[in-house]
Amino acid sequence: MKNKLKKSQIQMGESVAILFIFFILMIFGFVFYMNILKGSAKVEIEENIQLKAIGIAQKASFLPELQCSDENVRKEDCIDLLRLDAASNLIQQNHIYYFDIFEFSNIRVEKIWPPPTNTWQLYNNTPSNFSNRLSTFIPISLLNVTNDIPEYYFGTLIVEVYKR
Amino acid sequence: MLKKKAMIEVHFNWIFILIAGAVIFVFFINIVNKQREFSDIRTSGTIATNLESILTGAQISTDTVNIIDLPKVNIGFECERYFIGPTPKQTKSNVIFAPNLLKGTQMISWALDWNMPYRITNFLYLTDPELRYIIVNKADRPGQLLFDELPEEVNKELIELGNIGNFIDKNNFKVKFIFFDSNDAGPLTKLTYMKDEDVTAIVIKDFTSSTIIPPTGTIEFYQKNGLVWQLTGTSYYLKKESMIGAIFAEDWDTFNCVMKKAFKKLNLVSKVYLERSETLETAYAGTNCAPPYSTAIINLENLRDSSEKQTGEFPTSSITMGAMQDYATNIGSSSGNANNLAQLYSCALIY
Numbered sequence: 127m128k129n130k131l132k133k134s135q136i137q138m139g140e141s142v143a144i145l146f147i148f149f150i151l152m153i154f155g156f157v158f159y160m161n162i163l164k165g166s167a168k169v170e171i172e173e174n175i176q177l178k179a180i181g182i183a184q185k186a187s188f189l190p191e192l193q194c195s196d197e198n199v200r201k202e203d204c205i206d207l208l209r210l211d212a213a214s215n216l217i218q219q220n221h222i223y224y225f226d227i228f229e230f231s232n233i234r235v236e237k238i239w240p241p242p243t244n245t246w247q248l249y250n251n252t253p254s255n256f257s258n259r260l261s262t263f264i265p266i267s268l269l270n271v272t273n274d275i276p277e278y279y280f281g282t283l284i285v286e287v288y289k290r
Numbered sequence: 291m292l293k294k295k296a297m298i299e300v301h302f303n304w305i306f307i308l309i310a311g312a313v314i315f316v317f318f319i320n321i322v323n324k325q326r327e328f329s330d331i332r333t334s335g336t337i338a339t340n341l342e343s344i345l346t347g348a349q350i351s352t353d354t355v356n357i358i359d360l361p362k363v364n365i366g367f368e369c370e371r372y373f374i375g376p377t378p379k380q381t382k383s384n385v386i387f388a389p390n391l392l393k394g395t396q397m398i399s400w401a402l403d404w405n406m407p408y409r410i411t412n413f414l415y416l417t418d419p420e421l422r423y424i425i426v427n428k429a430d431r432p433g434q435l436l437f438d439e440l441p442e443e444v445n446k447e448l449i450e451l452g453n454i455g456n457f458i459d460k461n462n463f464k465v466k467f468i469f470f471d472s473n474d475a476g477p478l479t480k481l482t483y484m485k486d487e488d489v490t491a492i493v494i495k496d497f498t499s500s501t502i503i504p505p506t507g508t509i510e511f512y513q514k515n516g517l518v519w520q521l522t523g524t525s526y527y528l529k530k531e532s533m534i535g536a537i538f539a540e541d542w543d544t545f546n547c548v549m550k551k552a553f554k555k556l557n558l559v560s561k562v563y564l565e566r567s568e569t570l571e572t573a574y575a576g577t578n579c580a581p582p583y584s585t586a587i588i589n590l591e592n593l594r595d596s597s598e599k600q601t602g603e604f605p606t607s608s609i610t611m612g613a614m615q616d617y618a619t620n621i622g623s624s625s626g627n628a629n630n631l632a633q634l635y636s637c638a639l640i641y
Contacts, residue, residue, distance in 0.1 A: 138306075145310050152317065163328070174339055181346040188350045190409045191562045195641055197623055197633070198408055212565035216558060223554070226382035271638035272573045 179260035179287035230288040239280040258289040334374040348401040348414040355441040358397045365392040369547035387538040388416035407622040408641035411555045415538040422462040431470040467491035489514035506611040511542035525605040557597040564590040579637030586628040586640045589617040
């Protein structure tokens, strides 16, 4: 009788051990799967941030407040200096409105050639703590219409987008 | 005694199997639930990213129609926010005219430039191929013109007022009628089973010709109330693009709210053009170029002030819309207006 009891105890122990190993394997598999998912989610988040950075750069370079036009026909990659002067003040005065468009970013225009160089700060909302910064440099021409003959300068639109 | 013990052992085995089975079962149910939640979040995220890209694209390129394939999920639209499932997102400063619910597996997006006369912003129209738009035309009204303006991808139909008795229900989840001058409640008898809020109409007033869409006008918004149309509000449009906005907007409230956003942008862009014109006027003082800039400044000031008022008070009156259109015309490129004169004297253009 003692032998039978021992046998059934061993049998029970075996069943518990099998279940234990089964669950251990399941947990291992689950953790492994979750790690893979986490990795792919991280990549996706990174892609989204890059997409957002490109989006903000596009919005900045196509802003109606800045873009050169000829009878309302848009000139791509061209910024009118008079509009730039007006818009840089306007954007600072309407910071909340433009936050919807540019979020946490720093946007400026640099005149590179001919010298002297000059910088216009268009929008600046740099967070105090940020984990990453994505910079986009867009070569542009700057149009000056205050002279009798319109002049084009060479410059860069710099868009820095911050990830908090 | 031995038999009794064996019986207990057998019972215990079954209880053990039952508990272990239940634990395994609960474990898998948990995994499935977690996965479902994760996949919902992922789907919402994908749609949100796609919509963000559409909104960005709409601000850049115009006159573009896109059909976007979507997973089977409801997208709700309001003036200030949109919902992907239960997750809300801000529409921010984007000018979007859309029905309050898109529930097909496809979405149609269409972007048009709003110029006053310089580029202000792009209007984005979103709709569902399952949503039916019926233009009810009558003699001397531009129904055909309006029908041709709307993209082919939109589920649109043109019915002559005389043939409205032949209207048939096609089991769409929303139906919108576009009438000229006055509405007709005839088709409502065939849509009695539909919810009142899913059958809406607009009546566009002030049209006098079949070949011209006037730049300003009055729009009345209606909603089905049993077998009659109930007026929900009267508003106004400024330029064809905003009239089209009234077709795609869910209701009077949403249309007005979206138009206020458009007027805010008009106000900001006008300020830029005003400052620019003032600088040019000073730079070219005493030359032939100065008068066009002076004309532009007066009209830009008027546009700035009226748009500021409309940002808070729209809809005010059709007279205000007419006046704003006049300011825009005065700045414009048609013969004798400011930009035209600037071009004529070889001066820097106003826009």
